[in-house]
Amino acid sequence: MGPPLLFHPGSGPDPDDEIRNARAWYRRIELPPEDKSLNLCSRHRALALTWDQFKAWPAGQDLPPHTGLGSLPEIKLKSEYCNFCRLVYRAVGDVPMDGTDVVGCWIRDGEIAGARTTSLRMRIVPHQIGLEDTRLPFQPFDVVPFDSGPQSSQTPFFGRRLKERQIDFSLVRNWMQQCAHWHGVECRPSRTNWKAGSSADNGVPFIRLLDLSENCLIETHSPGPFVCLSYVWGRAPVFKTLQGNIEQLKQPGSLESQLNAFPRSIRDAIEVVKMLGERFLWVDSICIVQDDDDDKERQISVMDRVYETASLTLVLAGGDSADSGIGGLEDGSRRTEQNTAHYSGSLVLVQLLPNCNQAIGKSVWNSRGWTYQERLLSNRCLVFIDDTVYFQCHRATWGEDYTAEDMRMAVCAPMMDIELSLNLDPSRAPLIAQHRINTHRTAYFPYYCRLVEEYTSRHMSFETDRILGFEAVLNKFRTTYGLSFMYGLPEEMLHESLLWQPGNRMKRVAGGKTSWPMFPSWSWAGWIGAVEYNSPHDFNGLPPKPDIFHSAPPASNAHSPPGFSPYGIGLRTRIGQFRLIIDDRSGKPEPPGRPFYRFGISTSSPPSSGEDPWLGSTRLPGRWRRKYRDGFTSPFWFIVLSEAYGFGADELGKMAAKKREPYSVLNVMLVEKLQPSPRQNQLVVERLGVGRMTKDAWSAVTELADILIV
Template identity: 35%
Template sequence: MPLTYTPRDRDYIPPPDTPRRAWNRPLDLPPEDATLGLCARHRLMDLRLADFGPRPFTQQLPPEWHLGTYDEVAARRSWCKLCQLIAEVCKDIAWTDQADIVMSWVGDVRWKKKASPNHDLSDGVGGMETWETLRLTVRSIMIGRAPAFTPFDLVPIGKKGELFQGRLLNQGQIDVDLVRTWLKSCREWHGAECSHWMRQQSALPTFYPFIRLIDLEENCLVERNDLVPYVALSYVWGRVKVFKTCEKDIDALRLPGGIEKKKSLFPRSIRDAMTLAQRSGYRYIWIDSICIIQDDDTDTYKNLDKRHQIGQMGKIYQYADLTVVAASAEDANAGLPGVEAGTREARQKEVKISEDLGIVNRSVAWPDALLKTTWEERGWTYQERILSLRYMYFVDDTVHFQCQRATWSEDFAAECRDLDLTAADQVVNFSIVPSEVPPTVELRPNLKFQLKRYPELVGQYTCRNMTFITDRVNGIQGILNVIKDHFFSQNVEFVHGMPTGELLHPGLLWRPRREPKRIHVDERKARPLWPSWAWAGWIIPVYYDSGADFSANSSGRYQTQISLGPDPYFLHLKARVARFRLMIEDRGNEDAVPPLPRVRPTRLTRYAITHVTNPEGGDHEWIGSIWLSWSHRKKFVERRLSLISKVTHEFILLSDADKFEQEELVQAATAEKRAVVNVMMMERKDDPGTDGRVRIERAGVGRMYRDAWDRVEEKWERFELG
């Protein structure tokens, strides 16, 4: 049968209306012949090593190839070597047999080299041109909204360790020599950009009062305040028993050999991390359960030690020479697969296509797999990921190295100094620490960056889980300390996880993502652990509308006076107060009053804000919006085309706002541009505040039109917001 298309024929002109690269373009397939080792599609594809590059970046990608459904691919596995590889990889990850499978060429490694004499320099910069290699990604066509399986790559096997080709794994154990090569290459090629130790080799104290480390040569705990190269372990404890250093153990663990005597009590992840660190050439390692005194009592010394160590955990991960991440481990006993012989089974399959080409699969989506791990869901591990400069991830029985300049994997050779980009780099989240700037330079990026970073971090962190809710602020304090040191002026502090000083006003504008639930009461102080104005005071994920909330523009006229009280649990306010009603509207049906929606009592609800009375006697005007708990609906009655609250609610005017969020606006509100203000709905408390102030709590934060506020009767009051 004639072929409609030859992959290397650049002069081929497809029929009219036929997409050249489309997976569903028409193909005339040759007859199937089981004696040839490849199916008709893969013979037509005619894969060769040269197809994977290198090639100019500006060259058009080759076409996609439709392999049929998973059932059809599996049926050809008995005579097609490539279908066999694809079917074997897919069988454990595909949730349907009817998904169409497509092979797509995707750019992989990219670099620059000197342009050839005939090269059009408009494609390059300074006489350089960009080149790339390719990889084949196997993916499914979407069924509904979900792919049938996680995409994976096919790459050529490097016979002699060639760059930009696949690397066969040692099935039972990781290659520690490769790990040492990664570390050596990063130090030589990237220098201080990826290492605080290389920036700051001095006798000056780095840690106060000290950092406690495990000395792997002397097998004991040591306390130092200077900076030495050390490994930090990031893992989850889970529900297994974890050895925890207590005050009674300290003296024994400080003695040479003291750690070895207790080592049998350590969970496997800790033992493996110690082994890996030592084999990788490190003398010291930091592990939280061993290096922080874990006694849970009221002893002053123990609490002081724990408080100091937790207070500098951000610095501990920031200054670690390497952070080892037990990403796929469900608990501390899962270990680091491959550190000890026979402790992993690498999921790698290979096939020989021709004399010059062997193909092996590799996971294109290991960062996606990372997002689905227990480690990624835990609150404590968030700052460990954000602050570290070098990581070694153990994900699905494969090891990956990531620094500020590169991502290298055990199953693909990409250790090259002059890369612009690799496929894995496209999904890398680098550290927030601006390590490219020498430490002698003041780290003060522009105001826009300062205002943007905090809401992003809080939004991501509060979506994670904490075993002990009392750690809610401690789990992000390290990040906040780094942000303060590097990005903010000295008049900004963080209290209860919230910025004060110049950022106190925008800091108050967080919003809940779910039904607000107040934190439990601290029995010693007879009040909730954290105040209502702080996100930590509620057991919910939160977010900021960074563009609108963290605006530096304010006229001053609509800026409430807010300051920390003598007891920093409370804010002191001199604020304008006015009363409004809440309303639920239905603009889509003018003939019926909307019923109360059928929702679970735990649902978060957006309410419209309206005036207490409508002077024109018509429908109540939409003047703003606020997110509150479902429970407020109990106070609603039917009124014309709306559900409106029976009672009025008190609001404080906080500050000028930049704009409404798009989803806040109703259709009638988008016709004209009007100034907007931030408001807080408050609840008065029975217990009195200090200095004659009225004690209140936050109920919610919203926005309304400024001129709508100006039309109501307001009064000034002094409040104590707790």
């Protein structure tokens, strides 16, 4: 009989699974006898953890194998006497104590520039469920050595003791100073002059700021260092600057008299700015005249410059309204109890708080549309959430409960996947003149697609702000690449940008003074809901080519007929009728409750015998599947947009897709005819969806038509 297992194997290891063999977390290890008086169970004594395992792992060497920590029921039982089991049990919380196994995975943590070793942390995860799975029995968490005197100075990363009753603002001020001294121009805000007359200023002659020294609202064309506030309005009343009170707010001392009318988030932000030794604060509801449409339009048009020129952005990501404030700001407003385990006489382990991105990811603030560009365009952020604070800049992410402040730090685990600034490369701007060159396409378009996908997945209180909430991001593309946009789509790559698809439930954006849609159907701005673009890393995801049958490229300045507020896209192309069929050739199982569905496209008439020929597919919102669960009886209209390299992996099985000739596929748009155009022989249509079809399917459709998509 072999030695006992360090990890409970369930059905046993699979010898053919190379990944599991390489990680060897199910390996057999001799366990010492159980002895409750030693405060560690036999399994965790066998780990024999030391400081050296965390602080100096060779940079070029494979990580230590994953380690089985026991099943949830086992950990709960042994938590009565095992310090490590107790730490895990407390961290897991009140979850069903099923047979889920718990695994400790080593990951690289801090990397010092030029060093040959890296620090490590142990990430505690549930086994056999993907980390992205929402059904996780518990959220993964990280464990590192706790600050314990002399040993701590030998590693650039370890747990730090939290200030118990409130946020440690002396630490926050150190972060600001260290970033300024160590990172230099990388994190330094850009400077601008707001004098009128420059086209770059969009005609905005000044910026308004709260002057916390004179206690009033000021208008200045040459502001000194100032702080921005990013927060959630929610349902709480928000103090607003109006045409009727702006002159009063400009009077010195006026803010004192209005302070009690400000929501708590703004009052707390003012206190933080003062504690940091700063003087000026920008707050949207006060620095933009809220009942002056002209002022709102001008100020929103330069939001990118507001956040880029700020020395710091305060992100109030806790709570769901402007009255949520900052937890941990005042003495006694928080009670911290760090989850620790005395592993040995020289090693104390501590559970880290969620890293900054994890904490933000679950917040209401992170789900709002307006806050997306605010974080993306900021150079440095102080993020307040869950009664603690994080600092993020281009070079670092720091938190209260761990130490990673080192001018030599090249990367640390909490920095992964952060992106504060668009950081577009101006050197690529001259390529605009050669806008048909593929190097230009790859320079910015995949980035644009990803930003659109992230932004459209967020919630807007007023969906009519769909483009305004993204305007600052579009301005970055304008100034860096010289692009022009039409309802959020880059005109230079209109063929590509028209190919967005529903990523969630979709409905049309309507509002304004009429019941007509405010934005055109061909733009993602015309729809409520998340959208997606095909991945540029798709195995056949080369950019589309304008259809060779087009007599001219789409016209971006075609006016819609009377009754339609948006502009239309005019093009001369082919239009034909085809049927939709319940036929998904991707070979992928349909997830239950999926908010969209991929339909097949077939001939306009059902075949007299046999199966419908599959000519392509289109992705449509899930309501189409519910509405047409018994199939489609009438054909739909499609128009040709451009040539495509081939079918994507989500459209046709990979092997079948690879057998097709390159550029034997067309990008098509499913449309609905609306009304005749004032122009003779022009058809007015609305977009319903996009897809791809074989060129052969269109061989009998040769006549060109003038189409206006609205």
